[in-house]
Amino acid sequence: MLLKRCLDQKIFLFASLLFTSIKFSHAEIVDNGKLVILDGINYYAGGIAVSKLVPLPSFNLTFTDGDLVPITVIRSDKDKFTYSDMEEAISNFTQSDDVFQQGFMEAIFLSYDGDGRGHIEISNFNDKVLHASSSYHPQGHVVGANLNSHIPQGPYFISPSTGNIYEAFRLYPDHQLAFTEAAISDGNGGFKPLPAVTEGAMTKSVAVPSRLYYTPSLDKPLAGLRLGVKDIFHLKGLRTSGGNRAFHDLYPPRNATGSAVQRLIDMGAVIVGKMGTVQFANGDNPTADWVDFHCPFNPRGDGYQAPGGSSSGPGAGMGSYDWLDIAVGSDTGGSMRSPGGMQGLYANRPSIGAVDLDEVLPLCDAMDTAGVFARNAQTWHTVIHAWYQNFTDYRRYPKRIYYSNSSFPNVDTDAGALLESFVVKLENFLGTKRERVDISTHWENTHPTEAPSNISDLLNTTYATLVSVYQYDNLALPFFADYAKKHDGRRPFINPGPLARWTWGQDNEGDTGYQVALKNKTMFKNWWESDGFGVAHKETCSEGIYLYPYTTGQTQYRNVYFSAPTAPPMGFSDGRIGPLTGVPDFVVPIGEVPYNSTISLTTEFMPVTMSFLASRGCDFMLVNLIRELEETRILKPVETGARMYPQ
Ligand SMILES: *[C@@H]1O[C@H](CO)[C@@H](O)[C@H](O)[C@H]1NC(C)=O
Ligand SMILES: *[C@@H]1O[C@H](CO)[C@@H](O)[C@H](O)[C@H]1NC(C)=O
Ligand SMILES: *[C@@H]1O[C@H](CO)[C@@H](O)[C@H](O)[C@H]1NC(C)=O
Ligand SMILES: *[C@@H]1O[C@H](CO)[C@@H](O)[C@H](O)[C@H]1NC(C)=O
Ligand SMILES: *[C@@H]1O[C@H](CO)[C@@H](O)[C@H](O)[C@H]1NC(C)=O
Ligand SMILES: *[C@@H]1O[C@H](CO)[C@@H](O)[C@H](O)[C@H]1NC(C)=O
Ligand SMILES: *[C@@H]1O[C@H](CO)[C@@H](O)[C@H](O)[C@H]1NC(C)=O
Ligand SMILES: *[C@@H]1O[C@H](CO)[C@@H](O)[C@H](O)[C@H]1NC(C)=O
Ligand SMILES: *[C@@H]1O[C@H](CO)[C@@H](O)[C@H](O)[C@H]1NC(C)=O
DSSP, rough: OOOEEEEEEOEEOOOOOOOOOGOOOOEEEEEEOOOEETTTTEEEEEEEEEEESOOOOOOOOOOOOOOOOOEEEEEEOOSSEEEEHHHHHHHHHHHOSSSSSGGGEEEEEEEESSSBBBBBOOOOOOOEEEEEEEOOOOOOTTEOOOEEEEOOOOEEETTTTTEEEEEEEEEEEEETTOOEEEEEEEESSEEOOOOOOOSSOOOOOEEEOGGGGGGOOOSSSTTTTTEEETTTTTTTTSOOTTTTTHHHHHHHSSSSOOOOHHHHHHTTOEEEEEOOSSSSGOOOOOOOOSSOOOOOOOSTTSSOOOOOSSHHHHHHHHHHHHTEEEEEEESSSSHHHHHHHHHTEEEEEEOTTTTTTTBBOOOOOTOOEEEEHHHHHOOOOOOHHHHHHHHOOOOOOOOOOEEEGGGHHHOEEEEEEEHHHHHHHHHHHHHHOOEEOOHHHHHHHOOOSOOHHHHHHHHTTTTHHHHHHHHHHIIIIIHHHHHHTTTTTTTOOOOOOHHHHHHHHHEEEHHHHHHHHHHHHHHHHEEEEEHHSEEEEETTTEEEEEEEEEESSSOOTTTTOOOOSOOOOOOOOGGGGGHHHHEEEEEEHHHHOOOOOETTTTTTEEEEEEEOOOTTTTTHHEEEEEHHHHHTSSSOOOEEEEOOSSO
């Protein structure tokens, strides 16, 4: 047996000593689970027992207090369970689960889940101790035992001295610094920080449960999907950092999980931790702007390109870790789409109002949305359908493609050729031809009479004003006040990016400017829906699909200095349509293009991605279409690591 007792992670929390009348209160001791190494792999065995084997298991080994033995629970409805059934089960487990390994066969518990009573036809299984439930006929050397509560099949740890059974979590190192804090369930509807670390420079460990514990169902279509959440969403039991150290330390662990993330949990997703964010979901660039936290690492190319932001941790984690299935971020002005573009992932900005954003740090409520990252359209489709409740499931697709003509790179560039080839395939798939459009010209010809004819005169500062003023009023001011109260009137440290934005907002008409910006936004939104390219359609939800490239394989080196941030981003571009009009903007990976890396001194590859826009509320139509494009191999799932599509 190679189970080593590595590090007893029991943490003793001593209740504060009460010195009144020289009496001590009782010390409060919390069993926080154990970190164990099984055949060279790190595991966390939760402190909360999920079942108990009675009577006590029998092992021919001697144990000391607190020892754990790996055990595999196998369930079968086969009337006769044979040696080859056992081998098949093990082979199934090995193929479908990264937590299970042969070491868990140290002990085996068989349970017959069919009608009547089953038979075990195994005389000896590699000299391992075989326990079987009373749903099997007694058989020679098999030890009869029962679980005191139902648990799914899969790998577990059992305490030989109590019979208590604990779930097995595999520990993976967060070597890309994608997480701000790893977490596990507290067994009570909330979460606790994961009390386990293995090795690595600045590296946390993240614990994932066995995939064998979960089976998707109608009620729980997301069962077992491992989910990381951007650290602006409050989770009950954990602090929220917002990418700011002072903010993290000032407020206690949160007492509620917001309804958006709670819905994913209710649908079966499993929280594994909180992930990196640009400070307060603004726009810091690595590395100089990231003063408080270090920026997560994008695995693509040479590994030293920016991950995009502000959902940098979810994007970097999804690009890096096979053991992470989905990650949630937010998008106000590109915070889902930009990491989606830089890592080459499926990444959506949903229609405004797709989910409620209670218990989430705000940037600007008129534009804040929550989206999800996936590496394939199939998973993305499942999550989007399960998550967003108020959309109609359109199965017919628009017959018009609005092609943002001046946004596309020349077709004789690598990225231009990839994008062009994709658009041709989409034309064939939809049975239509693109219309080359230009928003500025179209606006000039059809704009409302009370608006300026140059769209940039209307919208140049609209987004900038909305985000800088709203967040100052709704996050910065209360934060400053709470912090000052606790720290003798001091102001907390704020990264240069958000500080410059908040200052700019106050210097540029503040709340008055905000009202004007809202009016300009509404004017543009109304035009987009009536005369622009966001007109609704009875059968296809949206009259057309507006296409523009999101990333074209550009590099953004982390080790290059740039000028200090002075203001929020100005100007109008394709990427501003979603935030200003509330329509969905879905980014999908198209391919990758080479560049000569100044880091690795060799050819590396960066992602090329396409944005799909449709009318407001057409999120299901878009994701249905994108899934079909993957089914017909026009789009392909991406892999983790340096290459999206390894050769
Ligand atoms: C324990 O060891 C003894 C002696 O080696 C053997 O007879 C017995 O079958 C073993 N028990 C189990 C449960 O393997
Ligand atoms: C192994 O997996 C296959 C395919 O999912 C399934 O049909 C079979 O019943 C599984 N066998 C066992 C022993 O679990
Ligand atoms: C959570 O705490 C806030 C104040 O910090 C309080 O207003 C709210 O009622 C609490 N909610 C729950 C569910 O306890
Ligand atoms: C969905 O629609 C219902 C009924 O109109 C409404 O109560 C709910 O708030 C909506 N949910 C979201 C997330 O918009
Ligand atoms: C589309 O853009 C290309 C290059 O930017 C330009 O040459 C062409 O005239 C444009 N076509 C239309 C219809 O705007
Ligand atoms: C709109 O205004 C901007 C900024 O003044 C200018 O660069 C652009 O050329 C103008 N566009 C048109 C179509 O006149
Ligand atoms: C947009 O606004 C900024 C800040 O007022 C200004 O510096 C810039 O010239 C404007 N750009 C355009 C195209 O109007
Ligand atoms: C709003 O639009 C007007 C033009 O109608 C423009 O002068 C003003 O700068 C815009 N302001 C904002 C904050 O969008
Ligand atoms: C990389 O550098 C080589 C040699 O200078 C050049 O021939 C090649 O075109 C470059 N490749 C890219 C993708 O820039």
